[in-house]
Amino acid sequence: MSAADLSPFNSPFAAGTAGPSVRAVKDPFHGDLLEVSMGPQHPSTHGVFRMVVTLDGEIIVKLKPVFGYLHRNHEKIAENTSYLGSMPYTDRLDYLCSMTTNWAYALAVEKLAGQAVPDRAQYLRIIMAELTRLVNHSCLVGFLFNDLGTSFTPLLYAFREREKILDLFESLTGSRMMCNYQRFGGCRVDPTPEWLAAASRLVDNFPRFLDEYETMLTGNEIMLARTQGVGVLDAAKAVNAGITGPCLRASGYNYDVRKVDGYGFYPRFDFRVPLGAHGDTYDRYMMRVLEMRESVKILQQAFRDLPAGPIMDPKSKLRGFRPKAGEAYGRTESPKGELGFFLVSDGSPNPYRYRVRPPTLINLTLLEDMCLGHTIADSVVILGSIDIVLGEVDR
Amino acid sequence: MLGSGIIKGLAVTAKNFVGSYHDPARMVTEQYPEERPKLPEAYRNFPFLVTENATDPMGTLRCVACQICEKECPPQCIYIEKSKDKKPDATGKPQLYPAVFAIDTSVCMSCQICVEVCPFDAIKMDQVFEVAATNRFTGLLLNREQLAKPNSYFHQIHPTDAHEVDTRLAAERKAAEEKAKAAAAAKAAAAAAKPATPAPATATPAAPKPAAQPPTPPTA
Numbered sequence: 001m002s003a004a005d006l007s008p009f010n011s012p013f014a015a016g017t018a019g020p021s022v023r024a025v026k027d028p029f030h031g032d033l034l035e036v037s038m039g040p041q042h043p044s045t046h047g048v049f050r051m052v053v054t055l056d057g058e059i060i061v062k063l064k065p066v067f068g069y070l071h072r073n074h075e076k077i078a079e080n081t082s083y084l085g086s087m088p089y090t091d092r093l094d095y096l097c098s099m100t101t102n103w104a105y106a107l108a109v110e111k112l113a114g115q116a117v118p119d120r121a122q123y124l125r126i127i128m129a130e131l132t133r134l135v136n137h138s139c140l141v142g143f144l145f146n147d148l149g150t151s152f153t154p155l156l157y158a159f160r161e162r163e164k165i166l167d168l169f170e171s172l173t174g175s176r177m178m179c180n181y182q183r184f185g186g187c188r189v190d191p192t193p194e195w196l197a198a199a200s201r202l203v204d205n206f207p208r209f210l211d212e213y214e215t216m217l218t219g220n221e222i223m224l225a226r227t228q229g230v231g232v233l234d235a236a237k238a239v240n241a242g243i244t245g246p247c248l249r250a251s252g253y254n255y256d257v258r259k260v261d262g263y264g265f266y267p268r269f270d271f272r273v274p275l276g277a278h279g280d281t282y283d284r285y286m287m288r289v290l291e292m293r294e295s296v297k298i299l300q301q302a303f304r305d306l307p308a309g310p311i312m313d314p315k316s317k318l319r320g321f322r323p324k325a326g327e328a329y330g331r332t333e334s335p336k337g338e339l340g341f342f343l344v345s346d347g348s349p350n351p352y353r354y355r356v357r358p359p360t361l362i363n364l365t366l367l368e369d370m371c372l373g374h375t376i377a378d379s380v381v382i383l384g385s386i387d388i389v390l391g392e393v394d395r
Numbered sequence: 396m397l398g399s400g401i402i403k404g405l406a407v408t409a410k411n412f413v414g415s416y417h418d419p420a421r422m423v424t425e426q427y428p429e430e431r432p433k434l435p436e437a438y439r440n441f442p443f444l445v446t447e448n449a450t451d452p453m454g455t456l457r458c459v460a461c462q463i464c465e466k467e468c469p470p471q472c473i474y475i476e477k478s479k480d481k482k483p484d485a486t487g488k489p490q491l492y493p494a495v496f497a498i499d500t501s502v503c504m505s506c507q508i509c510v511e512v513c514p515f516d517a518i519k520m521d522q523v524f525e526v527a528a529t530n531r532f533t534g535l536l537l538n539r540e541q542l543a544k545p546n547s548y549f550h551q552i553h554p555t556d557a558h559e560v561d562t563r564l565a566a567e568r569k570a571a572e573e574k575a576k577a578a579a580a581a582k583a584a585a586a587a588a589k590p591a592t593p594a595p596a597t598a599t600p601a602a603p604k605p606a607a608q609p610p611t612p613p614t615a
Contacts, residue, residue, distance in 0.1 A: 085469040088506030153408060160423050171435035174520065180506050188511075189437070216407040219400030319463065319512055 033061060036376070040069045044147055044380040047390030051367075051379070058375045063368040067361075070394035078354040083109055083184065083321050086354070091178040093356065094392040097136045099128040099169075100334040101392075102182035107263060108330030108341035109184045113323035115316055120309040121186040122265045127199070127302045128181060129264075129332070130295040131165050134206065136335035137288040137295075138162050140387045144285060145217060147384035148226055154217055161209050168199050185316030200303040206296050214289060227282040231370040231382035234279055242362045245337025246287040247386055251279035257333035268305075271298050284385040291335075322349050336360050336387050356395060360388040436553055439520035440505050442498060442542070449545035454482065456543060457517035460493040464509035464518055472502035473509065488571075496539035500526065516560045522552045 039050035048069035054062035074093065078086035090105045091098035103125055110117065117125075142158030166176040172191055173179040181188050191199075217223055233243070235251040248255055256273045258266045274290035276283030325347045331340035337359025344353035363386050370386075371379040414421040425432060447455035460477040476495035484490045509518050521544070528534025550557040 081469055082467065084508060085467060088469055088504060088508065091506075092504075157411065160421075163423065167435075171437055174435075174437040174439035174507065175505065178504070178506070180508075212407055216404040220404050221397060221400050224400075319467070 038376075038379075039066075045383065046143065046388055047393075049383075049388065049390055049393070051383075053376060053379065055376060058377075060371050060374055060376060060379055063371050063379065065364055065367050067364070067390070067393050070390045072395070074395040075354050075356060079351055082349045083323070083351065084318060086351075087182070088178065088180045091180055092391055093358070093395065094334065094336065094339070094360075094389045095177055096139055096389055097132040097335050098177060098179045099132040099181055100332055101339065102179065103129055103264075104330055104332040104334065104339045105341050106182040106184055106330075107332060108328050108343050109323065111328035111330050112326060112343050112345055113184065113321075115185040115313055117186055118310050118313060119265075119307050120190075121311045123302050123306045124187050124191070124311065125182065125264055126266065126269070127299060127306075128179075128187075130299045130302070131168070131199070131203075133295045133335045134292055135162050135165050136387075137292045140288055140335075140384075141213070141217075141285060144381070144384045145223070147380045148223060150217075150223075154213070157209075157213060157216075161206070164202055168195065168202065171195060183312065183316065183318075184321065185313030187311045190311045196303065196306070200300075203296055203299045203303070207293065210289060210292055210296075218286075218289070224282065226378070226381060227285060227385075228280060229278070230281045230374060230378050231284075231385065232278060232280045233366060233370050237366065237369065238279070241366050243337070243366060244359050245333070245335070245363065245387075246291060247284060247337065247363050249273065250276035250283040250287045252277055257331055257338050261331065263330075263332060269298050269301050281381055281385040288387075320349070322347060327353075331357070334359060336389070336392070337363055339392075356392075358392045358395065360386070361393045364388055364393060434522055436555060438522050439507055440524050441500050441503055441521045441526070442505075442509055442518050443521040443544045443548075444496065444539060444542045445517055445519055445549055446543045446545050449547065452543040452545065453540065456492055456496075456539070457484070457515050458493050458496060459484065459490045459515055459517070460496075461514070463512050463514065467508055467512045469506060469508060470502050470504055472499040473497070474499075493539060496542060497536055498542060499536050501535040516564065519549055519553070519556075 034055045036053045036055055037050060038053055039045040040048040042050075045051065050066040050069065052064040052066060053060055074089060078089060081089070087102060087105060090101045093101045109115075138158040138161050142155035142162075145154035146152065169179055170176045172189060172195055173181045233247070233251050235248075235253040238248050238251045239253060243251075244255065244257075252275055254273060254275055257263070258271075259273060271294045274287055274294065276287055323345045325345055327342070327344040329340055329342045331338055333339075338357065339359055340357035342353070342355040342357065343351045346352040367383065367386065370382050374382070411421060416422075445457045446452040447457065460475055462475050462477070465471075465473045465475045474495065474497045475493050478492045478494040481489035482492050505520070507520055510520055526535070546557070546561075549560075
């Protein structure tokens with residue numbers, strides 16, 4: 001890593017008109033720069049996200065992300081609610097993947113209280129987390145193609161598959177998206193053998209959908225032209241900015257919390273971490289597709305090895321839960337990156353401090369660096385490939 | 396060849412288009428208002444209060460106004476006022492009841508925590524989903540009369556759960572009855588034994604305190 005790699009980022013607060021890729025202006029008819037406010041009600045910003053874009057013609061010379069439109073005081077609410085009471089609120093952080101968010105929070109509280117989790121619950125957690133990864137990534141690729149302009153067909157094919165997994169979640173936990181499934185020391189409901197059989201069948205059929213999807217889209221010339229070499233993010237910059245998840249791995253840096261931390265029972269599973277080479281939008285898309293294939297492998301192993309037994313630690317209790325004073329940080333590899341919960345307990349029923357490390361907010365910080373020099377239409381695609389959820393960005 | 400990727404993609408789209416007319420795996424759209432969705436048993440939306448008897452819903456609420464759900468509810472959408480008097484519950488034990496029990500369903504997020512913390516199986520999750528009101532303030536603020544639904548309804552929507560709850564409650568009631576009967580028998584035995592052995596009060600074995608025992612259930 002050279003000194004040049006460690007150069008300061010294009011901060012949203014610094015004057016960014018002199019970015020590396022501002023083209024030399026020799027055109028006598030060249031006009032002034034134009035500042036456009038994109039969002040928060042723009043359909044391509046995936047929620048209430050706003051970008052203040054300075055344009056030279058169609059080329060972006062400066063981009064300032066503005067967020068906070070969906071801020072709802074999540075951390076402060078959690079500091080005034082019991083530990084159990086914030087569990088349903090964590091569903092609403094990343095509302096596409098409530099199971100992994102639940103797990104990250106449960107992991108932090110279990111660390112804080114020193115609780116053990118039975119084997120069956122550990123396996124169930126992995127099953128739920130990997131099903132959630134399938135949900136999230138199939139959503140993401142669908143939306144990415146929507147951003148590319150293939151209005152709706154790829155999105156609906158992806159949503160058709162996602163819907164099947166959400167039906168499974170609904171029949172198990174009672175809700176499609178707000179699952180509220182994990183508890184401190186285990187899981188809330190035990191799936192029936194019929195549920196497991198249905199889930200296993202779905203997972204076995206999933207690669208067929210991926211193959212069809214890839215036949216339809218991965219070789220598409222328009223898609224290749226629009227994504228290859230667009231929004232390049234180099235690994236050194238990504239590491240310095242704290243980017244995690246598929247965005248970091250697309251740049252070729254091997255960092256996966258499932259491998260690094262080995263939380264839960266992940267060390268027992270045989271899976272590979274896909275890595276990109278260029279760090280462009282195309283790599284970020286392929287990363288999601290390959291991760292889905294790896295998730296299918298993990299799920300098949302989990303269904304094969306799922307042990308019988310209790311799903312809750314008998315010592316855990318719902319009411320009057322007061323962990324002793326201390327602090328804990330629990331982190332998981334959510335589909336979007338490293339999702340962590342930092343909790344400080346003072347021995348009372350509420351956490352003294354509750355902090356979320358949201359992957360998408362941190363992944364957004366390099367949006368300007370990825371977008372500079374590209375057209376405004378590309379910025380939409382780059383934003384789509386980062387995979388943000390505003391519920392988690394703004395909290 | 397340039398363009399072959401697009402043609403391959405179009406072939407997939409064509410396959411899906413044709414399949415959407417005959418292949419059940421690709422016919423996924425439900426014609427909702429005409430075709431009612433089949434809800435899974437676990438489906439939950441908004442809590443309701445369980446009553447034992449459909450003819451007298453307010454008299455047979457299982458809720459004893461302990462206010463645990465009110466305290467645990469994350470968005471604080473439950474409001475309970477305890478009664479001043481006591482009414483006998485299903486086992487005949489005099490219990491408090493909620494004079495006011497209101498849930499603001501416009502705030503409720505159907506998280507099920509009230510159900511999990513309730514020690515009396517008095518509050519359960521409903522499956523209503525077509526909820527609309529014409530008044531934005533009071534239309535969705537449900538009071539106890541609107542919340543109360545009979546146990547038979549609970550059996551209808553969550554059969555497995557309801558069966559488990561009923562067996563457990565029946566076992567508890569039976570145990571309580573037997574305990575009460577045993578206490579009554581012990582009391583009678585102590586009363587019968589008292590005149591026979593006029594020993595000093597300090598020497599008598601400690602008889603069970605009547606106050607600590609649940610009274611015998613009156614005939615319903």
